[in-house]
Amino acid sequence: MKMIFDLDMEKCVACGACAVACMDQNDIWPNQGQTPFRHVGIVNPLPAQEGGALTVLSLGCMHCDNAPCIQACPVGCLFKDEMNLTVYDNTRCIGCHSCAMACPYGAPTYREDGRMYKCDGCAQRQKNGMVPACVRVCPTGALTCQSEESYLENKRAASIRKILQNNR
């Protein structure tokens, strides 16, 4: 079943709980120079949109279709699993950073051992019937990981709601 990560930007409040849950789940120690897999931020409007609204977001690997990182890796560390998550086996990683250069979201990180580490969509948790750690902890329900089917259905429902609201 194909799983899709989604962030409802109207609900996210940039509390950072998802980023902390991810560090906990993956034993990431930023004080030892390790880079977290998920980042939360408040983004200023672009200079062209002066006075525009702020955007809050939580950003991790997007588990892209046709993921450019997979194609970029010369030794085939990255691949898709049966849930369409972009997972990896870094035993052959040569630390060339090609995946990071290909990734539009800055998802791959590197550690002292020179190897690449990234969000694997909490594939192990999901295989065992649990939701990803970041999704589980999100207090506002902004961050979700759903099957493609339910994702599309929710999206349709949201569009219909919007149309109805606008026509009131």
Place this chain on the structure above:
Amino acid sequence: MSGGFETLEEEFEQEKTPAGYEDRIGARDYPVWAALVHQMQALSMPDQICTGKPYPIRGMMALGLNHRIFPDSDRFREALGKLDFFVDFDLFLTDTAKMADVVLPACSSFEREEIKTYPGGFTKYYTPVIEPLYDSRNDARILQDLAKRMKFDDELLCGGYRRCIEHIFQHTGYDIGELEASPLPVKAKGLQPYRPLAYLEQGCKTPSGKLELYSEIIAVNGKEKGLEPLPKWYEPFTRPSKEWPFLLLAGVRIPNAIHTQLHKASWPRALRPDAMADISLADAKRMGIVLGDEICLYNQFGSITVKANPTGLVEEGQVYMYHGYAEADVSKLLSLQDTDPYSGFPAYKSASCNIRKVKGNAQ
């Protein structure tokens, strides 16, 4: 009263006063505060330690004290250094704890019990999730053991947390054992539903019993200090001027740090690893400052160098700088003299400063 029902919490705090008890620290500097609050006003402590007036202070036992949140933190630090004996409890070995003769490691709230009341008449008895790790201990337990060892004439304190809770809640109808066993908050028994303005029937807790605009308490206690019983507008202590054009807000908070408590915890710290000052987009543009640039905040009291974070959350002409960074202590830019004469509270949000760009960020 926080849950909407009466406990003996306030009475409990006043149950025992030390023998030979003199004026509380700060009571003479802030008589209105002293008339309303049964605590010392810690802002007066550095001066009292350094001058010995109105009486000398030689020792201190502090729970989670952080000198960096006090204005003119260097003065506070200097005062701590003058004590003959200083004991500090903390979760972390903070810069304040490092000055102590004895540091007692307190456990986190996950490792201890705690009772809390909530609006709407609810009470929850939180039980520990794990036993305290390493040598750390529940701070209430440390206090109890110290009281016992020092043979304090204080049956409640020597009896420990549970004994104190039973005492404080004795007239509430709660069974503490039942509370402890309940995984959810428990509603207080026999609670009367809220009636608007009911408190006016018994009168307000003011000398006149009325809702006072002219405060009797200030009139009586603040007379010597020339405090006004009627509301009065005071100018900010250091109004932004040509020399110090920015309003400095040092009383702002990073939610994930819980004031300054979790600055040293690596996961929440990772969300905002550097000491950064938030400035407005307009000021940043005017001064040619971008995210990550090194900037210096300075005024007549001191200066600190931090990274800049231009953000749409801050108004033009303001700087938000957060407390508690050892490497960029904003309290150095605040004066211990600039306090509210009524409450003694520091002017965290009415100081001013200037900004200078030090170095562009390397990227």
